[in-house]
Amino acid sequence: MRIALHTKLKPGAEADYEAAHRAVPTELVAAIRRAGATSWTIWRSGTDLFHVIDCTAYDRLLTELSTLPANIAWQHRMDEYLATAHDYSADGSSATLPVMWDLETASE
Template sequence: MRIALHTRVRADRIAEYEDAHRAVPEELTAAIRAAGVHSWTIWRSGTELFHLLNCEDYGRLLAELEQLPVNIAWQARMAELLDVVHDYSAEGAGAGLPVVWQL
């Protein structure tokens, strides 16, 4: 599956957000890979963040990470840095951003 997400970093927290992503906990990246993610890239334009994930099953990814302590801590840290946080709930997560056009 290819999933696109959108979040927004707080303007005064950009450097902190980028610093955090230079040191994503190894335990978290291992869990993300184990949950079937092949790649995850984040682009930033000003405060807008665009994520592209290639994974086996997005719902499985969310379910496997939901109760993982390292992910809970990471999500809490990201919530402090973001104005728009991705909704990881079953109702809100869906499959990410809807596709408008594809070549």
């Protein structure tokens, strides 16, 4: 399954956010993979962040990461930079972006 998210940085937090993502803890990276994520990409345009996550099950990913100390510490760190944090709700419905069009499923 593919999930798209939008979050927003606090103005002036861009450099610190980018620096943090150059050193994501290896324990967290391994846990994200174990929880079923096969890909997670974040793009930045000004203070807007766009995430695309490919995973086996988004609810499983969130559940498995929710109590992991490395993830809790990471989320606390990200709270310093984010103006609009991701809503890590169980179903992600209030945080995910709906698909409008997909080339893979489009007919010719």
